Amino acid sequence: MAKVLLVLYPDPVNGYPVFPKDYARDTVPALTDYPNGQTLPTPEAIDFTPGELLGSVSGELGLRSYLEAAGHELVVISDKDGVDSDFDRELVDADVIISQPFWPAYLTPERIEKAKNLKIAITAGIGSDHVDLNAANEHGITVAEVTYSNSLAVAEHTVMQVLVLVRDFVRQHRIAVEGGWNIADAVERSYDLEGMDVGIFAAGRIGRAVIERLAPFGVHLHYTDRFRLPAEYEEKYNLVFHENIQELVKNIDVLTVHAPLTEETAGLLDGELLSTMRRGAYIVNPARGAIADRDAIVRALESGQLAGYAGDVWAPQPAPADHPWRSMPNNAMTTHTSGTSLPAQAKYAAGTREILEDFFSGRPLRPEYLIVEGGAYAGTGAHSYAKQAEPAEAQ
Template identity: 50%
Template sequence: MEKSNPNKIAINFSIQGTTAIAASQSSLLSPAPTFARHLHASGGSKKIVGVFYKANEYASSNPNFVGCVEGALGIREWLESQGHQYIVTDDKEGPDSELDKHIPDLHVLITTPFHPAYVTAERIKKAKNLQLLLTAGIGSDHVDLNAAAAAGLTVAEVTGSNVVSVAEDELMRILVLVRNFVPGYHQAINGEWNVAGIAHRAYDLEGKTVGTVGAGRIGRLLLQRLKPFNCNLLYHDRLKMSPELERQTGAKFEEDLDAMLPKCDIIVINMPLTDKTRGFFDKDRIAKCKKGVLIVNNARAAIMDTQAVADACSSGHIAGYSGDVWHPQPAPKDHPWRYMPNHAMTPHISGTTIDAQLRYAAGTKDMLERYFKGEEFPAQNYIVREGKLASQYQ
């Protein structure tokens, strides 16, 4: 990562889709597309493909469970009534996948961060009719954004749709780690009773120093929710909050990330995955954290060096690690994070609560309606527009 000053780190990030994209697109610096695929160039029937996780026996458990293959975002009847073709699948990996069968002639691809269809440069090259890539949720790093920009594609997501869901989940994970909850749960289901085996690593959250690396929408919501716990709150971001918001959250700005890390008992990762942040928390940066630090990461797993995290958990330098993001997703059965000590990992669930699903399904439908009518999307929803990347991905 390039640094103008080795003692200070300026990262161009907010959180995964959390800082609104600048209204003025002229300031975005990505190269112009090599050719243009006009978003609203033609009418008629469109082929739309959605890639979601399969619900199987849980599909009928809740009428609002729309974020799965079976629920199909609740837009199948609407799309087909207008003469569009709507294909939904969870099969996304490899050249023989259901997704790849439709790549050559689809117009719109809808994906989610929870069961991501990795839209590579190779897939983009094969998708001759593709105009629009929609993320039902927040975080479009499963798309090769530079290739999408070069191809003149539009990439958009439902900004803000699950920020509350993720912030609440982060708070839960902080408490799970601080109170050493997971070993206690395991004792309960295994018929054991050993209070000392839990208590020797259990603490109060009050009085602890919590630092968020990224203070966009999710980071700010987390800070607001942490304030009643009487923590010492720190944040690092490329942009300083307004004095009023700092007063409301009680958080202190830390310009130098490397100076903030050793101060923190708990670190929460709230930056997006970009070329600059990939592997950002490597062995050397983790070593700058306080011994016994707790880390929560619901942002993107590739921000962390996978083996460095596993090694630091094994050595005790990281006393606890929790998150719901893995690389790749779904995580293979032999992923080292499944077996490292003192973790509280889950599949990618934080942003796909039923409430969040209803919000990102409604946002996806709104953008499709605008697409069919030739109307612009809300400015903050654009990730790639007219060959230019949104600021948080530059």
């Protein structure tokens, strides 16, 4: 028997919804595969209805029936920070820890040292930087995530935030709900996206999905990545490749960020880099909050160097109530919700169960799900997180 510790965000403040009467829709679209041909998660079964709220504590990712029927113990918590948190108490004898990027259970080296039974840490979603990967390697702990499960949800959110910033939607909506009708005030910062130079920092699954969704807007697309995309892909979307982000940001009006958080990307969007961008540029960051220098972003907005900043990610998470990104001018921040739409939850819940089924049966995990295994970077992790990785294929 294994102890599975599941860390999820709290239920809605008005209580957990009943399906389907408390939901906006009765169904979600049925999909068969991802755009690159990768199959969707293929667990042996699921014990939930796609479209349910699975990512909060009462949703339990639809795992309880499966795990308890197999003789495992499931502990579901949301308290993960502070002195003597539920997470700190429960992790000491947990065999499996599962959390989401939106409500990350930070597995620091100190916590990993205390978790003597821990064999695998699973991210229900994409992005495993809340796990200290070096410590996981040192202790032989497998780290896995449900790669691609919410990539397209994040890409859609990114496009939405680009448009929200450029068209200055937040101000226009506020005028409407407050009873006003001053059109001059509503449009004095509103521009068309058409014709702008848009840069993509990291052209992996999410970055490429953003490219493909923005191309019909008539923009000029630029990108940088550790691995250059195939020539036919660049030609199809008329992409301009830049060797590094320093060259990229000098030539664009809008920057979207899709890189993982690593030693190389932490704090990369600092005051020096922002000063080289065109005055009035926009940044949309759905990747990780710590890629941006918090205070440098605020200063750039206050000075007008940046015309707007939208992000779905913060450092730390959840962000404190007085985090300056909540009140800085011309922001369109959201609370890391891009990848946890109800359809995305169905995909990453199914993928989490697939990983558990393979893990408990001793079967190899899909390479695309692996970040580290056996003390080394593996699969997707070898591409996205390792400092020196051979480009087997773009992720």
